[in-house]
Amino acid sequence: DIKGVVFDLDGVITDTARFHAQAWHALATELGVKWDDELASGLKGLSRMDSLELILKHGGIEAKYNDEEKQRYATEKNTNYKHLIQQLTPDDIYPGMKEFLNELKDGGYKMSLASASKNAPTILEHLELTDYFKKIVDPASLHRGKPDPEIFIKAAELIDLKPEECLGLEDAVAGIAGINAAHETSVGIGDSDVLTEADMVFSNTKNVTLENIKTNMEK
Ligand code: BG6
Numbered sequence: 001d002i003k004g005v006v007f008d009l010d011g012v013i014t015d016t017a018r019f020h021a022q023a024w025h026a027l028a029t030e031l032g033v034k035w036d037d038e039l040a041s042g043l044k045g046l047s048r049m050d051s052l053e054l055i056l057k058h059g060g061i062e063a064k065y066n067d068e069e070k071q072r073y074a075t076e077k078n079t080n081y082k083h084l085i086q087q088l089t090p091d092d093i094y095p096g097m098k099e100f101l102n103e104l105k106d107g108g109y110k111m112s113l114a115s116a117s118k119n120a121p122t123i124l125e126h127l128e129l130t131d132y133f134k135k136i137v138d139p140a141s142l143h144r145g146k147p148d149p150e151i152f153i154k155a156a157e158l159i160d161l162k163p164e165e166c167l168g169l170e171d172a173v174a175g176i177a178g179i180n181a182a183h184e185t186s187v188g189i190g191d192s193d194v195l196t197e198a199d200m201v202f203s204n205t206k207n208v209t210l211e212n213i214k215t216n217m218e219k
């Protein structure tokens, strides 16, 4: 039986995936790396440094910069990103997600956050959702980022549940892979043609309800 839900944040609760993409796009352009849909999709869910590495690889320049230069570029992106998220308000919560969080809370389900982002607490503050997530995996504590299952296993441990008792919500291909490898039920948010490995996919967050999830699990 499902007793808890593990949430990704960016692209699941709010559309910060678009700000990450915007900031990485600007950096890629500065580095002379061509931006395309494949790169944009592949970047979703990856840690900050893994994202930079993928961009460099995409441009065939993975050996061009030393660690210090890479740190500088990652910081430059993050400064740009932090500026973009300043504008977030509770109105930016995806349709239906606040209702879903309340449904879970009222139903006695446990919740934790499995976001790779070091900016997650700031975003939760802006969205006024901090009280819903008392349990947050610290991305700095991870040995491996998504698609590794580590973050999702830790998110279940934080709420004292077995992975089998958890749903995992994700908008990223890398995230769905991590949830599946952790043996949680994967709920994709986005395009079913992209999130092909998910146990179920919702293209509109308005439809993310316990009833709809349970119906899909029976299929
Ligand atoms: C994930 C995003 O949630 O967090 C990625 O999907 C991002 O795009 C990652 O790279 C790390 O975020 P941050 O804010 O720590 O750079």
Ligand code: MG
Residues within 6 Å of the ligand: 008, 009, 010, 011, 012, 017, 044, 045, 170, 171, 172, 175
């Ligand atoms: Mg995401």
